[in-house]
Amino acid sequence: MTSLTFYGGVGEIGGNKVLLEDGDARIWLDMGSTFDFGSEYFVEYLTPRERFGLRDYFALGLLPRLPGLYAADWLESAGLPHEAPRFSAAFISHIHFDHTNHLRFLDAAIPVHLGIGTKIILDSWEITTRGMDLLAHDYRTFRTGGSIDVDGVEVEPIHVDHSAPAAYGFLCTRPPGPSPTPGTCANMDRTRK
Numbered sequence: 001m002t003s004l005t006f007y008g009g010v011g012e013i014g015g016n017k018v019l020l021e022d023g024d025a026r027i028w029l030d031m032g033s034t035f036d037f038g039s040e041y042f043v044e045y046l047t048p049r050e051r052f053g054l055r056d057y058f059a060l061g062l063l064p065r066l067p068g069l070y071a072a073d074w075l076e077s078a079g080l081p082h083e084a085p086r087f088s089a090a091f092i093s094h095i096h097f098d099h100t101n102h103l104r105f106l107d108a109a110i111p112v113h114l115g116i117g118t119k120i121i122l123d124s125w126e127i128t129t130r131g132m133d134l135l136a137h138d139y140r141t142f143r144t145g146g147s148i149d150v151d152g153v154e155v156e157p158i159h160v161d162h163s164a165p166a167a168y169g170f171l172c173t174r175p176p177g178p179s180p181t182p183g184t185c186a187n188m189d190r191t192r193k
């Protein structure tokens with residue numbers, strides 16, 4: 001049975017963070033931050049105390065407490081135990097931060113798939129933009145026409161028009177035939193920004 005759990009991107013533009021589960025496959029579709037992330041609690045210089053890792057993020061309910069998702073540094077700084085990754089991969093639809101920014105919390109052992117154009121832009125931004133650092137990951141790039149098998153689910157990136165180049169939706173199937181649900185995983189935001 002296939003399930004989709006939405007940890008962001010519902011009733012709002014951006015912040016997409018969708019977990020697809022099918023058999024052994026546990027696949028994240030985007031790992032974004034909402035545009036108003038934490039604005040109920042923080043303003044200007046008042047920010048989460050990152051020396052305490054994820055403590056503030058969890059205490060304020062800003063991030064889901066999911067075992068096997070977060071990097072050891074973020075957990076151990078919060079006094080929490082690190083667990084081995086429980087997720088197969090993350091797929092990034094495009095470069096905008098409301099689809100990428102929470103990669104910085106992700107365990108570096110979880111493979112991150114993204115278009116080669118998105119990776120080129122990300123590399124450039126991390127060099128040239130102060131404060132832009134999604135940290136090290138097991139990045140794996142794809143091109144239009146390819147597909148990736150992830151624990152039995154085939155993920156086919158479908159190039160789509162958007163205000164960022166190298167933007168993709170993802171067609172997810174379980175070979176040899178289409179998965180009963182969801183079939184098509186269209187997690188692109190529909191608006192231009």
Ligand SMILES: [Zn+2]
Pocket residue numbers: 094096162163164189193
């Ligand atoms: Zn976008």
